[in-house]
Amino acid sequence: HVQLVESGGGLVQAGGSLRLSCSASGRTFGSYAMGWFRQAPGPDREFVASIRWSGSSTDYADSGKGRFTISRDNAKSTVYLQMNSLTPEDTAVYYCAGRLTREAHTSAREYYYWGQGTQVTVSS
Numbered sequence: 001h002v003q004l005v006e007s008g009g010g011l012v013q014a015g016g017s018l019r020l021s022c023s024a025s026g027r028t029f030g031s032y033a034m035g036w037f038r039q040a041p042g043p044d045r046e047f048v049a050s051i052r053w054s055g056s057s058t059d060y061a062d063s064g065k066g067r068f069t070i071s072r073d074n075a076k077s078t079v080y081l082q083m084n085s086l087t088p089e090d091t092a093v094y095y096c097a098g099r100l101t102r103e104a105h106t107s108a109r110e111y112y113y114w115g116q117g118t119q120v121t122v123s124s
Contacts, residue, residue: 001026002024002025002026002028002029002032002098002113003024003025003026003113004022004023004024004096004097004098004113004114004115005022005023005024005115005116006020006021006022006094006095006096006115006116006117006118007020007021007022007023007118008020008021008118009094009118009119009120010119010120010121011121011122011123012086012120012121012122012123013122013123014086014087014088014122014123014124015085015086016086016122017082017083017084017085017086018083018086018120019080019081019082019083020036020080020081020082020083020094020096020118020120021078021079021080022034022036022078022079022080022081022096022115023076023077023078024077024078024079024098024113025077026077029074029077029098030053030074030077031053031102032053032098032099032100032101032102032113033050033051033052033053033098033099033101033102033103033104033105034050034051034070034072034079034096034097034098034099034104035047035048035049035050035051035096035097035098035099035104035105035106035108035111036048036049036050036070036079036081036094036095036096036097037094037095037096037097037108037111038090038092038093038094038095038120039092039093039095039117040091040092040093045095045108046061046092047061047106047107047108048060048061048063048064048068048081048094049061049064049068049069049070049081050070050104050105050106051070051071051072051079051104052102052103052104053102053103054074054102055071055072055074057104058070058104059104059106061106063089063090064083067083067084067085067086068081068082068083068084069081069082070082079096081094081096083120086120086122087122088122088123088124089122090120090122091120091121091122092119092120093117093118093119093120094117094118094119094120095114095115095116095117096114096115097111097112097113097114097115098111098112098113098114099111099112100112
């Protein structure tokens, strides 16, 4: 069983930066692909970024390309999301998620483990 705990959210002005962290319990963290998703008020959870188990490959939603960077440190069982040039449209609850495979995916339905989420609010 894997538990995921996000941190690093908060209130930031437009144009600012935040770094989200997701710490995982369990000794097999390095075997899982990881992803970040976000959910604004509403039913849909939106893909933000994903990273392969080794960190050798990453993928981003168009909304975050050039502004967001996902990375991982398997020795620390932690995945990060560096967010720069934030806009009010980035306001959401951000979730990290883990797949049961080494390859990443953009669909939330492909992820098995989920954190509790961390709120990111960007003021204009």
